[in-house]
Amino acid sequence: xxxxxMNREYRMMKWGxxxxxxxxxxxxxxxxxxxxxxxxxxxxWRADYNAALKQAATENKYVLVSISGLEWCGWCKAxxxxxxxxxxxxxxxxxxxxxxxxxxxxxxxxxxxxxxKQHEALLQxxxxxxxxxxxxxxxxxxxxxxxxxxxxxxxxxxxFIKGVISADKTK
Numbered sequence: 001x002x003x004x005x006m007n008r009e010y011r012m013m014k015w016g017x018x019x020x021x022x023x024x025x026x027x028x029x030x031x032x033x034x035x036x037x038x039x040x041x042x043x044x045w046r047a048d049y050n051a052a053l054k055q056a057a058t059e060n061k062y063v064l065v066s067i068s069g070l071e072w073c074g075w076c077k078a079x080x081x082x083x084x085x086x087x088x089x090x091x092x093x094x095x096x097x098x099x100x101x102x103x104x105x106x107x108x109x110x111x112x113x114x115x116x117k118q119h120e121a122l123l124q125x126x127x128x129x130x131x132x133x134x135x136x137x138x139x140x141x142x143x144x145x146x147x148x149x150x151x152x153x154x155x156x157x158x159x160f161i162k163g164v165i166s167a168d169k170t171k
Contacts, residue, residue: 086154
């Protein structure tokens with residue numbers, strides 16, 4: 001009898017371990033364990049929009065504002081994975097852009113608690129209706145283009161940004 005109880009307990013522990021492994025794998029695959037996406041690791045993203053505008057004016061650089069829902073929005077995750085986390089984009093951005101990330105949860109609240117009021121006010125100011133929204137602003141803070149996810153990866157997206165900036169400079 002003890003042997004049968006031990007076998008049953010062993011099977012339950014084995015099943016529980018398998019369940020836990022599957023659950024952890026699912027969380028990792030869906031990105032539920034990430035608080036702000038991989039963009040933070042690149043060192044190019046700022047949270048303080050006002051400081052970014054000042055820096056852009058000082059350095060005469062354009063501003064890229066990514067308005068996103070990195071934890072729940074599929075297209076936001078795709079833009080992050082295919083463009084913003086890629087070396088082609090990061091290298092270009094480091095030299096040519098000031099990047100600002102405004103990340104929101106599913107209910108529309110900013111995920112960055114330090115700048116939550118600022119980010120939520122910007123959501124209203126720019127009249128954001130969908131995620132992701134990408135804004136490119138000139139060095140004075142004027143919106144040049146409003147865009148979102150584009151297929152084609154980082155190289156194509158960088159070329160798009162270069163074209164926007166070039167066209168704006170020739171106006």
